[in-house]
Amino acid sequence: xxxTLSDVQELTRTMVREFAxxxxxxxxxxxxxNHRFPIETLPKLAENNLFGIPFPEEWGGAGLDYxxxxxxxxxxxxxxxxxxxxxxxxxxxxxxxxxxxxxxEQKRDYVADLASGRKLASFALTEPMAGTDAxxxxxxxxxxxxxxxxxxxxxxxxxxxxSDVFVVFAKTNPDPxxxxxxxxxxxxxxxxxxxxxxxxxxxxxxxxxxxxxxxxSDVRLPADALLGKEGEGFKIAMSVLDAGRxxxxxxxxxxxxxxxxxxxxYAKERVQFGKPIGNLQAIQxxxxxxxxDLEAARLLTYKAAHLQDLGKRFSVEAAHAxxxxxxxxxxxxxxxxxxxxxxxxxxxxxxxxxxxxxxxTEIYEGTNEVQRMVISRALLR
Amino acid sequence: xxxxxxxxxxxxxxxxxxxxxGEVDWSRARPVVSSYDxxxxxxxxxxxxxxxxxxxxxxxIGEPTVPSMATKTALARGLDRVVVVADETLNxxxxxxxGEVLSRAIRQIGDVDLVLAGDSSIDVAxxxxxxxxAGFLGWPAFTDVGNVNVTHGSGVELxxxxxxxxxxxxxxxxxxxxLTADAVVARVPGMKDILxxxxxxxxxxxxxxxxxxxxxxxxxxxxSRPSHGARLQKxxxxxxxxxxxxxxxxxxxDAGVS
Ligand SMILES: Cc1cc2nc3c(=O)[nH]c(=O)nc-3n(C[C@H](O)[C@H](O)[C@H](O)COP(=O)(O)OP(=O)(O)OC[C@H]3O[C@@H](n4cnc5c(N)ncnc54)[C@H](O)[C@@H]3O)c2cc1C
Numbered sequence: 231x232x233x234t235l236s237d238v239q240e241l242t243r244t245m246v247r248e249f250a251x252x253x254x255x256x257x258x259x260x261x262x263x264n265h266r267f268p269i270e271t272l273p274k275l276a277e278n279n280l281f282g283i284p285f286p287e288e289w290g291g292a293g294l295d296y297x298x299x300x301x302x303x304x305x306x307x308x309x310x311x312x313x314x315x316x317x318x319x320x321x322x323x324x325x326x327x328x329x330x331x332x333x334x335e336q337k338r339d340y341v342a343d344l345a346s347g348r349k350l351a352s353f354a355l356t357e358p359m360a361g362t363d364a365x366x367x368x369x370x371x372x373x374x375x376x377x378x379x380x381x382x383x384x385x386x387x388x389x390x391x392x393s394d395v396f397v398v399f400a401k402t403n404p405d406p407x408x409x410x411x412x413x414x415x416x417x418x419x420x421x422x423x424x425x426x427x428x429x430x431x432x433x434x435x436x437x438x439x440x441x442x443x444x445x446x447s448d449v450r451l452p453a454d455a456l457l458g459k460e461g462e463g464f465k466i467a468m469s470v471l472d473a474g475r476x477x478x479x480x481x482x483x484x485x486x487x488x489x490x491x492x493x494x495x496y497a498k499e500r501v502q503f504g505k506p507i508g509n510l511q512a513i514q515x516x517x518x519x520x521x522x523d524l525e526a527a528r529l530l531t532y533k534a535a536h537l538q539d540l541g542k543r544f545s546v547e548a549a550h551a552x553x554x555x556x557x558x559x560x561x562x563x564x565x566x567x568x569x570x571x572x573x574x575x576x577x578x579x580x581x582x583x584x585x586x587x588x589x590x591t592e593i594y595e596g597t598n599e600v601q602r603m604v605i606s607r608a609l610l611r
Numbered sequence: 612x613x614x615x616x617x618x619x620x621x622x623x624x625x626x627x628x629x630x631x632x633g634e635v636d637w638s639r640a641r642p643v644v645s646s647y648d649x650x651x652x653x654x655x656x657x658x659x660x661x662x663x664x665x666x667x668x669x670x671x672i673g674e675p676t677v678p679s680m681a682t683k684t685a686l687a688r689g690l691d692r693v694v695v696v697a698d699e700t701l702n703x704x705x706x707x708x709x710g711e712v713l714s715r716a717i718r719q720i721g722d723v724d725l726v727l728a729g730d731s732s733i734d735v736a737x738x739x740x741x742x743x744x745a746g747f748l749g750w751p752a753f754t755d756v757g758n759v760n761v762t763h764g765s766g767v768e769l770x771x772x773x774x775x776x777x778x779x780x781x782x783x784x785x786x787x788x789x790l791t792a793d794a795v796v797a798r799v800p801g802m803k804d805i806l807x808x809x810x811x812x813x814x815x816x817x818x819x820x821x822x823x824x825x826x827x828x829x830x831x832x833x834x835s836r837p838s839h840g841a842r843l844q845k846x847x848x849x850x851x852x853x854x855x856x857x858x859x860x861x862x863x864x865d866a867g868v869s
Contacts, residue, residue: 237679237680237683237809238805238806238809240680241680241683241684241687241805241808242802242805244643244684245687245799245800245801245802245804245805248799249799252799253799277801278799278800278801278802279801279802279803280801280802283802287803287806292801292802292803292805292806293803293806294802294805294806298802298805302802
């Protein structure tokens with residue numbers, strides 16, 4: 231067993247940290263406070279090849295491994311979780327779906343543009359009546375005269391107002407007897423007649439991220455917009471969500487690392503009773519617990535990513551990582567606020583943002599409860 | 612055009628700490644490519660791209676083997692290849708020794724038109740190595756250079772600040788230039804540069820192959836941190852900015868700051 235990171239993984243950390251400090255840190259608080267989508271960051275992410283990290287170079291990706299990708303998400307999240315969710319949904323969900331399930335033609339049409347960041351992609355599964363119970367899809371895509379006619383709506387879609395390409399799930403066969411086998415996946419381009427996006431949600435955390443509704447009204451999709459085979463949609467969604475969970479675990483680790491770094495700095499600087507509060511055992515123990523919690527989550531995350539690199543099954547490990555890391559991030563960010571005292575409760579310090587941002591990692595791409603279901607099902611099989 | 616960039620793989624001062632007795636504790640400081648040298652690599656890359664030149668990194672490392680992270684980090688920043696002189700006996704080499712080893716390696720590389728370096732290293736900050744290397748080479752040396760321009764056939768144009776403005780030189784023979792930290796903003800390498808770095812050539816030169824050195828090592832006898840006085844504990848009301856500035860200037864003057 232070797233816990234040493236490779237040169238490539240170490241370099242990824244160094245370079246993405248430098249990128250995040252230079253390009254993201256100066257605006258992270260401002261975009262959050264103004265609920266402003268950081269549109270100016272997208273070309274910078276593209277220039278640094280951050281939109282296709284784990285995909286082969288011949289497809290426009292950076293050709294790195296999934297552990298490096300997790301490290302990159304972690305380093306971006308350490309500074310700005312909003313930016314990391316843009317990279318994460320694009321890479322782990324949308325691009326992963328198209329790369330793994332697309333035909334050669336679809337890959338040629340989309341992968342290079344997406345991996346290079348020339349185009350941005352979203353993943354549209356959730357509906358008003360289909361959240362955790364994703365099988366309850368009400369959107370339909372009915373084949374008629376060689377075209378699929380897409381109707382329905384999606385909610386909470388990351389980058390819904392900004393993406394060029396959407397991986398959309400809908401029922402191609404509404405026969406209830408078919409269950410999840412009635413669901414198919416499609417590649418849908420923005421701007422098609424009948425396809426509109428609502429306004430972005432105002433959120434508690436990830437406030438600068440764009441999360442919107444999508445409406446489809448008789449949107450005509452060419453037959454070759456079908457991703458994978460008819461009826462394979464649910465399988466595609468579940469498989470890419472495994473990859474996504476590693477990405478979200480990495481996001482949680484990064485948010486927590488940012489909070490811990492801020493807490494350590496504050497503990498050294500803030501003087502009470504004549505000495506820095508870091509001299510108080512109460513604070514030292516909190517920092518020690520935070521660090522231990524964080525390191526455990528990081529190891530679970532890298533383990534899941536490593537299995538992904540080996541091409542082995544990693545569903546349960548991804549669930550372990552996401553379940554633990556999400557809760558860890560909330561705990562660690564909470565303690566970071568505690569160490570900051572009243573200052574921690576204000577927007578003048580970054581830890582309140584970390585606290586608000588951490589919460590979503592327990593919800594999206596499968597809530598804590600869903601992760602527990604995945605893990606316990608495997609145990610009781 | 613062949614450009615050599617001298618870079619140092621040095622402990623990151625941001626991770627060093629000073630203990631109570633004034634000694635700098637480097638034990639937890641991880642090595643990095645000196646940030647000043649990253650600026651030199653960027654300037655070299657921009658020149659080489661403009662005139663289809665080659666950028667060769669050159670480093671002197673006091674370890675028996677070349678740390679792969681040292682070369683990959685520098686290569687990712689835009690070098691075409693790297694030459695390293697790695698030898699345990701160069702651990703804690705004096706600035707004179709380092710300058711001499713660099714000069715020998717530059718001769719060994721051959722046909723070098725321009726040597727760029729950061730103005731200073733992040734750990735020792737002697738600000739001398741590039742000039743010493745130039746001395747051994749018998750080449751002109753310029754320090755504190757903020758701008759380097761290369762146009763085909765007409766040599767290298769260097770600009771550096773002076774007390775009254777700036778001066779510009781045109782150099783038509785091989786030269787050694789130390790750049791200011793703000794000469795350019797070094798770009799952050801992209802993810803593709805990371806894999807590419809691992810595929811670029813790295814050549815290790817043995818110290819022995821460079822011949823007997825003239826310079827001798829030195830030993831550091833001790834270090835101490837600057838003494839600083841007690842805090843003045845003065846608070847300035849900044850409601851009226853110009854009055855506050857005057858008050859601050861007065862306090863500094865009274866404290867002996869000139
Ligand atoms: C900021 C943000 C971004 C998002 N981005 C996307 C996106 O890009 N694409 C996309 O498709 N979706 C996205 N989502 C949706 C997200 O994945 C869902 O919100 C999430 O899956 C939970 O679904 P829900 O909100 O409908 O909650 P519900 O399913 O209504 O769950 C409510 C509660 O009930 C629990 N629960 C439900 N069923 C069970 C069960 N069987 N056993 C135990 N507990 C259960 C849940 O765990 C939860 O605690 C996003 C959401 C947010 C907030």
